Amino acid sequence: MAQVGATMEVGSDGVAVITVCNPLVNALAIKVIKELKEKFAEAMRRDDVKALVLTGKGGRFSGGFDINVFQSVHKTGDISLMPDVSIDLVVNTMEDAKKPVVAAVEGLALGGGLELAMACHARISAPKAQLGLPELALGVIPGFGGTQRLPRLLGLPKAVEIMLLSKPITSEEGEKLGLIDAIVPSKDLLQVSRKWALDIAERRRPWIRSLHRTDKLGSLSEAREILKLARQQAKQTAPNMPQHQACLDVIEAGIVHGGYHGVLEEARVFKQLVLSDTSRGLVHVFFAQRATSKVPNVTDIGLKPRPVKKVAVIGGGLMGSGIATTLILSNIFVVLKEINSEYLLKGIKFVEANVRGLVTRKKLSHDKAEKALSMLKGVLDYSEFRDVDMVIEAVIENVPLKQKIFGEIEKACPPHCILATNTSTIDLNVVGEKTRSQDRIVGAHFFSPAHVMPLLEIVRTEKSSAQAILDLMAVGKTIKKVPVVVGNCTGFAVNRTFFPYTQGAQLLINLGVDVFRIDRVISNFGLPMGPFQLQDLAGYGVALAVGKEFAGAFPDRTFRSSVVELLIKDGRNGKNNGRGYYIYEKGSKPKPDPSVLPIIEEARRLTNIMPEGKPISVTDQEIVEMILFPVVNEACRVLDEGVAVRASDLDVASVLGMSFPSYRGGIVFWADTVGPSHIYRSLKKWSEVNGSFYKPSRFLEERATKGMPLVRTLYHFS
Ligand SMILES: C[C@H](O)CC(=O)SCCNC(=O)CCNC(=O)[C@H](O)C(C)(C)COP(=O)(O)OP(=O)(O)OC[C@H]1O[C@@H](n2cnc3c(N)ncnc32)[C@H](O)[C@@H]1OP(=O)(O)O
Numbered sequence: 001m002a003q004v005g006a007t008m009e010v011g012s013d014g015v016a017v018i019t020v021c022n023p024l025v026n027a028l029a030i031k032v033i034k035e036l037k038e039k040f041a042e043a044m045r046r047d048d049v050k051a052l053v054l055t056g057k058g059g060r061f062s063g064g065f066d067i068n069v070f071q072s073v074h075k076t077g078d079i080s081l082m083p084d085v086s087i088d089l090v091v092n093t094m095e096d097a098k099k100p101v102v103a104a105v106e107g108l109a110l111g112g113g114l115e116l117a118m119a120c121h122a123r124i125s126a127p128k129a130q131l132g133l134p135e136l137a138l139g140v141i142p143g144f145g146g147t148q149r150l151p152r153l154l155g156l157p158k159a160v161e162i163m164l165l166s167k168p169i170t171s172e173e174g175e176k177l178g179l180i181d182a183i184v185p186s187k188d189l190l191q192v193s194r195k196w197a198l199d200i201a202e203r204r205r206p207w208i209r210s211l212h213r214t215d216k217l218g219s220l221s222e223a224r225e226i227l228k229l230a231r232q233q234a235k236q237t238a239p240n241m242p243q244h245q246a247c248l249d250v251i252e253a254g255i256v257h258g259g260y261h262g263v264l265e266e267a268r269v270f271k272q273l274v275l276s277d278t279s280r281g282l283v284h285v286f287f288a289q290r291a292t293s294k295v296p297n298v299t300d301i302g303l304k305p306r307p308v309k310k311v312a313v314i315g316g317g318l319m320g321s322g323i324a325t326t327l328i329l330s331n332i333f334v335v336l337k338e339i340n341s342e343y344l345l346k347g348i349k350f351v352e353a354n355v356r357g358l359v360t361r362k363k364l365s366h367d368k369a370e371k372a373l374s375m376l377k378g379v380l381d382y383s384e385f386r387d388v389d390m391v392i393e394a395v396i397e398n399v400p401l402k403q404k405i406f407g408e409i410e411k412a413c414p415p416h417c418i419l420a421t422n423t424s425t426i427d428l429n430v431v432g433e434k435t436r437s438q439d440r441i442v443g444a445h446f447f448s449p450a451h452v453m454p455l456l457e458i459v460r461t462e463k464s465s466a467q468a469i470l471d472l473m474a475v476g477k478t479i480k481k482v483p484v485v486v487g488n489c490t491g492f493a494v495n496r497t498f499f500p501y502t503q504g505a506q507l508l509i510n511l512g513v514d515v516f517r518i519d520r521v522i523s524n525f526g527l528p529m530g531p532f533q534l535q536d537l538a539g540y541g542v543a544l545a546v547g548k549e550f551a552g553a554f555p556d557r558t559f560r561s562s563v564v565e566l567l568i569k570d571g572r573n574g575k576n577n578g579r580g581y582y583i584y585e586k587g588s589k590p591k592p593d594p595s596v597l598p599i600i601e602e603a604r605r606l607t608n609i610m611p612e613g614k615p616i617s618v619t620d621q622e623i624v625e626m627i628l629f630p631v632v633n634e635a636c637r638v639l640d641e642g643v644a645v646r647a648s649d650l651d652v653a654s655v656l657g658m659s660f661p662s663y664r665g666g667i668v669f670w671a672d673t674v675g676p677s678h679i680y681r682s683l684k685k686w687s688e689v690n691g692s693f694y695k696p697s698r699f700l701e702e703r704a705t706k707g708m709p710l711v712r713t714l715y716h717f718s
Pocket of ligand 1: 024025027066068134290
C-alpha cells in the first residue's frame with residue numbers, strides 16, 4: 001500500500017519539491033493536508049530552500065479535497081471535521097509565503113487540487129491536463145479560494161462557466177486563458193518548474209499572488225451584469241439547488257469587498273452547503289456510481305476482460321441505430337443487420353444523423369465523425385457474424401421473434417461471442433429458451449436515446465458466465481456508459497422499479513387529477529419532464545407492449561386504464577406524429593393539448609373509480625407521493641429479491657436511466673430522506689381506499705416497523 005501524505009525533497013539547486021501522495025487521484029485527505037502544512041512550514045524555515053515546487057505523485061496533480069470527508073460530515077453532522085485550509089494553508093502558508101511556490105501540474109487538477117495550484121505563484125503544466133472546479137456537482141462551492149482566484153486568473157465569464165457547469169478545461173485552453181503559464185512535455189515538467197521557481201525567487205520572473213489581481217475582473221457594473229445573467233441561467237438549469245446562486249453571491253462579495261473578504265465569505269457559505277440535503281444526495285451518487293464497478297463474483301475473482309473489437313447489432317430502429325452510434329464513436333467496428341434494404345438504409349441514415357448531429361452541436365469534430373462512420377457496415381444476412389465478439393439484438397419486444405433470432409445467432413457466431421439482448425422487459429430465460437448458449441446470453445439494456453443516455457443496465461441470469469458480464473462491463477466503460485449489473489426478472493431493475501411511475505400517474509388522472517398539473521408537479525420535483533410527456537416521447541406502442549408484460553408478470557399491482565388505447569383510437573401517437581397529451585410543432589416547446597381532455601373524461605367514465613363520481617382533492621406533495629411511493633415500493637421488492645447488487649445501484653440507475661434528480665440522491669436514498677415509515681403508512685392508507693396497486697411490500701413494512709433505512713444494504717445474487 002502506497003504511503004498517503006506529502007513528501008519533500010530538497011535539491012542542490014535550493015528548490016524543495018513537495019509531492020502529494022494518495023493513490024489513485026491524490027485526493028487531499030486530512031492527513032495529506034496536515035503533512036502539506038508541515039512540509040511547507042519546514043521549507044519556509046530551512047535556509048537551504050530558496051523556492052518550492054508543488055506536484056502530485058504518479059502523473060496526477062490532485063483530484064481535489066477528499067470527498068470521503070464530506071460523507072463523514074453527512075453521517076455525523078459534525079462540520080468541525082472540515083480542516084481550515086483556505087486561510088491557514090492556502091493564503092498564509094502558500095500564497096503569502098516569503099519563498100515562491102510553482103505548481104507542476106500533470107494529469108488533473110480538480111477542485112481543491114486546482115485551488116492549491118492557483119495559490120501558487122505560477123503554474124506549469126504537462127499537455128492535456130484536466131483543470132476544473134467541479135464542486136457544484138457535489139452540492140458545495142469551491143472551498144479553498146477557487147471562487148475568488150479563478151475569476152482573477154482568467155476573467156469572470158469563463159470562470160463562472162467552468163464553475164457553474166462543473167466542466168473542466170484542458171491545460172492548452174488554460175494556457176490561452178492565462179490560468180497556466182507554460183505547457184511543457186511531461187518529462188521536462190519538474191525541471192522547468194524548479195527553474196521557474198528560482199527565476200521568481202531571483203526576480204527574473206514576476207511574483208504574482210492571484211488573489212491580489214484585479215486586472216481581469218472588469219468594472220463593477222460589467223461584473224454585475226455577467227453575474228445577473230448567470231443567476232437567470234442557473235434558475236433555469238438548476239432550479240432546486242442552492243449552490244449555484246450561492247457561488248455567484250460569493251464571487252460578487254469578493255468583487256465588491258476584495259478577494260480576502262471573498263475567501264472568508266466562501267468559507268462561511270461552503271460550511272453551510274456541506275450540510276445541505278443537496279450535497280448529501282450528490283455525494284451519495286458520486287460514491288454510488290463508483291461502487292457499481294465492483295460486482296461480487298465478477299470483478300473479484302481474478303478474471304480479465306477479453307477484447308471486444310467487432311459487434312453485430314440486429315435491428316436498425318431507434319434503439320439499434322443509437323447503440324450502433326455509441327459503439328462506432330468509441331472505435332468499435334459494427335455490423336448493423338436489418339431484414340431488408342429499405343429498413344437497412346433507414347437504420348444507417350439514423351446512425352449518420354446521430355453522428356452528424358454531434359458535429360452540428362460541436363460535440364465531435366468532422367474528422368472524428370467520418371472516422372466513426374467508416375466503422376459501420378450494413379448487412380442483410382449473418383455471413384459477417386462469423387468473427388464478431390458480441391451481438392446486441394435490438395428488435396421489437398416480441399418473444400417468438402427474439403427466440404428465433406437467438407436460435408439463429410447461436411449458430412452464426414463463434415463460440416466465444418457474447419449474445420446480448422437490448423430487451424427492456426422480457427425475461428432473458430424466455431429469450432434464450434430455445435438455445436444451448438445460456439451461459440453467454442446477457443442483457444445489454446440501453447436507454448433511449450442510446451447514444452446520449454449514460455446508463456447501461458447489464459442483466460445476468462443464474463446461467464450467465466462471469467466472463468460474459470465482465471466483458472460487457474468493459475465494453476460499457478469503453479463506450480463511456482455507466483454499467484450497472486442487475487439480476488433477471490420482468491423489467492429488470494430499472495423498468496421494473498419505474499413501471500408504477502406511469503401507472504401511478506394514470507391512476508391519478510382516473511381519480512380526477514388534471515393531467516397537465518401532474519406533469520408540472522413532477523417537473524417541479526426535479527424530473528426533466530412529467531410522466532405524460534415522457535409517454536408521448538416514448539410512443540404509445542412501447543407503452544402498450546411494456547404494459548402487457550408487466551400486467552402478465554405482476555397482475556396484483558397493475559392498474560388498468562384505457563387512456564392509451566383511446567389516444568391511439570383518436571389518431572394520436574405522441575411526439576412521433578406530433579399529437580399526444582401535448583401538441584408538438586417544430587421549433588417550439590410541447591404545448592398542452594386541451595382537446596385531449598374529453599378523451600381522458602371518457603377513460604374516467606370507463607374505469608369509474610372517482611369516489612362518488614367526483615375528482616379527488618390532492619396537494620402537490622400528495623401528487624408526488626402518490627406517484628413516487630409506489631416506485632419506492634417496487635424498488636423494495638427489487639432489493640428483497642436480490643435483483644440489484646446493492647441499494648445504491650438502484651440510485652445510480654434511477655438517476656442515469658430515468659433522470660431522477662441526482663441532488664435527491666436517487667430513488668432509494670430519497671426514500672430514506674422522506675422516511676420509510678411515512679412511505680409505508682401512506683401506501684397502507686391509499687391501498688385501503690384504492691386497492692392493491694398501493695399495497696406496501698413485505699420489505700418496506702419490515703424496514704418501516706423496525707425503523708431501519710432502505711439503503712446501505714449489500715445483496716448477493718442468489
Ligand atoms: C474544498 C474543495 O473546493 C472541495 C473539493 O475539492 S471537492 C472535490 C472536487 N473534485 C472532484 O469532484 C473530482 C472527483 N473525482 C472525479 O471526478 C474522478 O474520480 C476523476 C476525474 C478525478 C478520476 O476519474 P477516473 O480516473 O475515472 O477514476 P474514478 O474511478 O472516478 O476514481 C478513482 C478512485 O478515486 C476516488 N476519488 C476520486 N476523486 C476523489 C476525491 N476527490 N476524493 C476522494 N476519493 C476520490 C474514487 O472514489 C475512486 O475510488 P475507488 O477506486 O475506491 O472507487
